[in-house]
Amino acid sequence: MTAVPETKKTERRISPAVIPMYIVTVLFVALPMVYVIGITFLMKDEVFGITNQVTLKNYADLFSAVNLKVFADSFVVAISTTVLTLLIGYPFAYFTARFSQKTRSFIILLIMAPFWINSLLRLNGWIILLKANGAINEGLLALGIISEPLKILYNNGAMMLGMVYALLPFMITSIYNSVEKMDWTLIEAARDLGSKPFSAFLRVTLPLTMPGVVAGCVLVFVPSMGLFFISDLLGGSKVLLLGNLIKNEFYQARNWPMGATLSIAMLAFTFVFIIIYKKVTDDKTAGGLK
Amino acid sequence: MDDMILQLKDLHKSFDNVKVLKGITLDVKAGRFLTLLGPSGCGKTTTLRLIAGLDTPDSGSILIGGKDMKGLPPEKRPVNTVFQNYALFPHMNVQKNIAYSLVLRHTDKEEALKKVNELLSIVQLEGYNKRMPAQLSGGQRQRVAIARALACDPQILLLDEPLGALDLQLRRQMQVELKALQKKLGITFIYITHDQEEALNMSDRIAVMNDGCIEQFGSPENIYEHPTTRFAAQFIGQSNIIEGDVVEKVAGGVRVQICENNTIIVKGEYEIGEHLALSVRAERIDYADKADFGFALNGTIKMHSYIGGVLRTTITLQNGQEVLITGANPVSRYPAGCAVQVFWDPAVAAVVERGQGK
Numbered sequence: 001m002t003a004v005p006e007t008k009k010t011e012r013r014i015s016p017a018v019i020p021m022y023i024v025t026v027l028f029v030a031l032p033m034v035y036v037i038g039i040t041f042l043m044k045d046e047v048f049g050i051t052n053q054v055t056l057k058n059y060a061d062l063f064s065a066v067n068l069k070v071f072a073d074s075f076v077v078a079i080s081t082t083v084l085t086l087l088i089g090y091p092f093a094y095f096t097a098r099f100s101q102k103t104r105s106f107i108i109l110l111i112m113a114p115f116w117i118n119s120l121l122r123l124n125g126w127i128i129l130l131k132a133n134g135a136i137n138e139g140l141l142a143l144g145i146i147s148e149p150l151k152i153l154y155n156n157g158a159m160m161l162g163m164v165y166a167l168l169p170f171m172i173t174s175i176y177n178s179v180e181k182m183d184w185t186l187i188e189a190a191r192d193l194g195s196k197p198f199s200a201f202l203r204v205t206l207p208l209t210m211p212g213v214v215a216g217c218v219l220v221f222v223p224s225m226g227l228f229f230i231s232d233l234l235g236g237s238k239v240l241l242l243g244n245l246i247k248n249e250f251y252q253a254r255n256w257p258m259g260a261t262l263s264i265a266m267l268a269f270t271f272v273f274i275i276i277y278k279k280v281t282d283d284k285t286a287g288g289l290k
Numbered sequence: 291m292d293d294m295i296l297q298l299k300d301l302h303k304s305f306d307n308v309k310v311l312k313g314i315t316l317d318v319k320a321g322r323f324l325t326l327l328g329p330s331g332c333g334k335t336t337t338l339r340l341i342a343g344l345d346t347p348d349s350g351s352i353l354i355g356g357k358d359m360k361g362l363p364p365e366k367r368p369v370n371t372v373f374q375n376y377a378l379f380p381h382m383n384v385q386k387n388i389a390y391s392l393v394l395r396h397t398d399k400e401e402a403l404k405k406v407n408e409l410l411s412i413v414q415l416e417g418y419n420k421r422m423p424a425q426l427s428g429g430q431r432q433r434v435a436i437a438r439a440l441a442c443d444p445q446i447l448l449l450d451e452p453l454g455a456l457d458l459q460l461r462r463q464m465q466v467e468l469k470a471l472q473k474k475l476g477i478t479f480i481y482i483t484h485d486q487e488e489a490l491n492m493s494d495r496i497a498v499m500n501d502g503c504i505e506q507f508g509s510p511e512n513i514y515e516h517p518t519t520r521f522a523a524q525f526i527g528q529s530n531i532i533e534g535d536v537v538e539k540v541a542g543g544v545r546v547q548i549c550e551n552n553t554i555i556v557k558g559e560y561e562i563g564e565h566l567a568l569s570v571r572a573e574r575i576d577y578a579d580k581a582d583f584g585f586a587l588n589g590t591i592k593m594h595s596y597i598g599g600v601l602r603t604t605i606t607l608q609n610g611q612e613v614l615i616t617g618a619n620p621v622s623r624y625p626a627g628c629a630v631q632v633f634w635d636p637a638v639a640a641v642v643e644r645g646q647g648k
Contacts, residue, residue: 188344189377191364193391194442203390207381 040261049256058261067245067262071269074242077231078224081163085220086213088164089171093212094205096172097179108176111169123162123233130158130234154236162234163224170223171216178212179205214277222270242266294356295320295478296341296446301350303336310336312502314350318480318495320445323472325481327489328499329525334482335374337499338448341480343367355445369446370439374454376431378423384410384434385419391442409437412471429460436471446478453488465491486526490514498522514571520642523569530575530613531642533567536560543636545585549609554585555636560644567643572616574638577605577630586631589613593626605632 040058045051061067096107114122129135130153137149152158182205190200228243237244242262249259296318303311311333318324326334339345341352343364352359359367370391378387385406386393392402410416413433423431432452439447452468453461469492472479483489489496490510498505498513498521506513506522517523520531532554538545543557546566556566576582577589589605592612596602600616607613613632624630 183375183377185373185375185377186379188364189371189373189379190390192342192344192369192371193438194365194394195390196363196365199394204379204381 036260036263039257040264042257044255044257046254049254058257061258062261062265070240070242070245071265073239074225075269077160077163077239077241078221080160081167081224082217082221084160084164085168085171086217089168089216090175090213093172093175094179094209097176097182104180108173111172115169119166120229120233123166123230126158126162126165126234127153153234154238156235156239159231159235159239162230163227166227166230167220167224170219174216174219175209175212178209178215182208217277218274221273225266225270293319295322295354296480297353297356298337298341299351299353301337301340301352302348303333303340303345304348310502311340311347314502314504316497316504316507318478320478321476323469323479323481323492323494325483325489325493325496326499327483327486327496327526329484332499333502334484334499335450338371338450338480338482341367341446342369342371342448344371368444369448370442370444371448371450372432372435372439372452374450374452376423376435376452378431378434378438380423382423383419384415384421384423384426387423387434388438388441390438395442405441406437409440412440412474413437414467428455429464432456432464436468440475440477444477446480447472449479449481451482451484453483453485461488468492490526498525500525515638516640517569517642518640520567520569523640523642528572528614528616529569530572531567531569532611532613532639533565533643536562536564536566538562548587549607552587552608554587554639555583556639556641557636558641563646565645566641568639569642570613570634570639572602572614573600575613575615575632575634576617577603577615577624577632579630581631581633583633583635586633589630589632591622591624591626591628591630594622596620605630607632 039050041054041056043051043053043055043057096104099107127134131137132149132151132153134153136152137146140146141149186204186208187200190204191197195203225241226243226246228241228247231237231239231241231244240248246259246262246266249255249262253259294317296316298314298316301311301314302309314333314337326337328334336345340347341354341359343359343362343366354368379390382390385403388406388409389397389402392405397405406419407416410418413436415430415433415437418426418430418434423434426434432455435452436447436449449468453464456464465488468479468481481489481492490513493510495508496510496513497507498519500521505519506517508516513522514527517526517529523529523531532548534546534548534554536544536556537547537553539562540555543555544560544562545553546556546568547553554568556568560566577591580586587607589607592604592606594601594603600618601620601622603615603617603622605613605615615632
C-alpha cells in the first residue's frame with residue numbers, strides 16, 4: 001500500500017531442478033486452460049460433445065436473460081457472503097490476535113480443525129441440524145418455544161449460512177495474519193495524539209490491516225462465485241448460481257462449449273472484480289491532509 | 291506550588307504482582323528539562339506511561355498544571371509522547387503524521403499546513419512533507435516523532451529514550467539540538483534515559499531512579515558532586531565508596547578509621563562510633579609520596595591504563611580495597627608497585643550512607 005521502492009531485480013536463471021515443475025504446470029494447468037478457451041469457439045455435438053465448427057454463438061448466448069440473471073444472483077450472493085464473513089471475521093480475528101500467544105494458537109487450531117473433514121460431510125452436518133425433524137427444531141419443540149417445525153432448511157437463508165460457514169475461516173485467517181503483525185504502540189501513539197479508541201482504530205488499525213482484509217475478501221469472493229454444492233445441498237437448488245449453471249451445462253445439457261464459455265466468463269468477471277477492488281483499496285490511505 | 295506543572299504523589303504500580311513503582315513523588319517546575327535517569331527496569335518508562343495515561347497507577351495521583359489526571363484517557367491529557375521506537379504511522383507520509391492531531395481537532399487545512407511546515411523547520415526537515423517513514427533515516431524519524439508530538443502544543447513533552455537507537459555522533463548532536471529546542475519552546479520536557487552523560491548534559495533537573503524509587507532529585511551538579519545515596523554515587527560517574535567508623539571529633543569534622551593506622555577526615559557533624567560510607571569521585575582523588583589535607587591512606591599502585599584523555603590508575607589500599615583514580619596526565623611519575631599515599635580534599639567527599647558502627 002505504501003510506495004516502497006522496488007528492490008532491485010534478482011537475476012533470473014532457471015535451475016534444471018524446476019523443469020519437472022514447469023512440465024507439470026504446462027500439462028495440467030496451461031493446456032487444459034487452452035483447451036477450455038478453445039472449445040468456447042466450437043459448437044456442441046450431441047454425439048461427440050463438440051464439433052469442429054467455429055462460432056461466436058456461445059459468447060452471444062452469454063447475454064441471454066437467463067444467464068444475466070444467474071450472473072446477477074451469483075454476484076449478489078458472493079458480495080453478501082463476502083460482506084457477512086468480513087463483518088464476522090474482522091472482530092473475530094482482531095480479538096483473537098490480542099489474546100496471549102497460547103490462547104491464539106488454540107483458537108486458530110479450532111478454526112483450522114474443520115478442514116480435516118470433507119466439506120460435503122460438514123454441510124451434511126448442517127442438514128441434520130436444520131431439517132424439519134433435525135436437532136434445532138426438535139429442541140425448540142421440546143422446549144415449547146415453537147409449536148410446529150420451522151422451515152429453516154432449503155431456502156436462501158440456509159444457503160447463505162452454508163456459504164458463510166464454509167468461507168469464514170479464509171477471512172479470519174487472512175485478517176488475523178495482518179492484525180497479528182500490528183505494532184500496538186502505534187495505537188498508543190494515536191491515543192496520545194488525541195484519538196479516541198474507535199478513531200485510533202479507523203485511522204491506524206484499519207488501514208494497516210487492509211492488506212489482510214483485501215486478501216480475505218478475494219479469498220472469499222472468488223470461490224463463492226463458483227460454489228454450487230452449497231446452493232444444491234442447503235438452498236434446495238432454489239437459486240441458480242453461476243456454479244450450478246456451469247455444472248448443469250456440462251452434466252445435464254451436455255453442452256460443453258457453453259459450459260466452457262460460462263467458466264471463462266466467470267473467470268473474467270472475478271478477475272475484473274479483483275482489479276477494481278485492488279484499485280479502490282490502494283486509495284484507502286487517502287484522507288486528511290494530502 | 292502554583293508554578294508546578296507536574297506533581298506526582300506517591301505513585302504505586304504493579305504488573306503481575308511485581309512492584310514496579312514503590313511510591314514516586316516528584317514536583318516539576320514549568321519550563322524545566324527533567325530527566326528520569328536509571329538502569330533498565332527501574333520503573334522510569336512506567337512512570338512516563340502513567341503520566342501519559344497509557345497505564346493507570348494502582349495508587350497515588352498525578353497532577354498536571356494543578357489538575358488531577360485521574361480517570362483521564364491519554365487523548366484528554368495535555369501531554370504528548372515521543373516513543374522509544376518513534377511509533378510513526380507507516381501508512382502516512384511525514385506531513386500526515388505530523389498533522390494527525392491537527393486533523394483530529396479539525397484545524398483549518400491551510401493553518402494545519404502552516405503549522406506542519408513550521409514544525410518541520412523547527413526540527414530541520416523542511417521539504418520532507420511527502421516522504422514516507424520508511425524512507426527516512428533513524429535521526430530523521432526521530433525528528434518527525436518530535437514534530438508530531440509538538441503539533442498540538444503540549445504542556446509537557448514526554449520523551450522515552452528517544453536517542454537510544456542512534457549512533458554516538460548523532461546522539462551527541464541530537465542532545466544539543468533537543469536542549470536548544472526545549473529552551474526555545476519553553477515547554478517542560480520529561481526525558482528518560484539510562485545514559486548518565488546524556489542526563490548530565492541536557493537536564494536542568496535529574497531524578498535518579500532505582501528499583502521503583504527515586505534515589506535522588508536535584509540539579510546535575512548537585513547529583514554529581516553531592517550524591518546522597520550509594521546507588522546515585524555509583525550509577526553516575528566513577529565513584530569510590532570508602533567506609534569506616536568515626537573515631538574522633540576534629541575541627542569542622544570527624545576522623546574516620548578506614549583500616550589500621552589509616553584514617554580520613556570527613557566534614558560535618560557525626561557521633562563517635564557511627565559508620566559512614568563516603569563517595570569520592572575518581573577524578574577528585576590524588577596520590578603522592580606525601581599526602582595533604584591532614585590525612586593519608588597508604589596504598590600500592592596496581593596498574594595504570596590510558597583510556598584516551600585520562601589516565602586511570604588503580605591503587606590497592608592497605609585493607610585490600612581498590613580505589614580508582616583518574617588524572618589528566620597521560621603518564622604517571624609512579625610506576626606500578628610503587629607505594630603511595632592517597633588523599634583528597636574533604637570538601638569533595640559526599641556521605642552516602644550512615645549507620646551504627648560494628
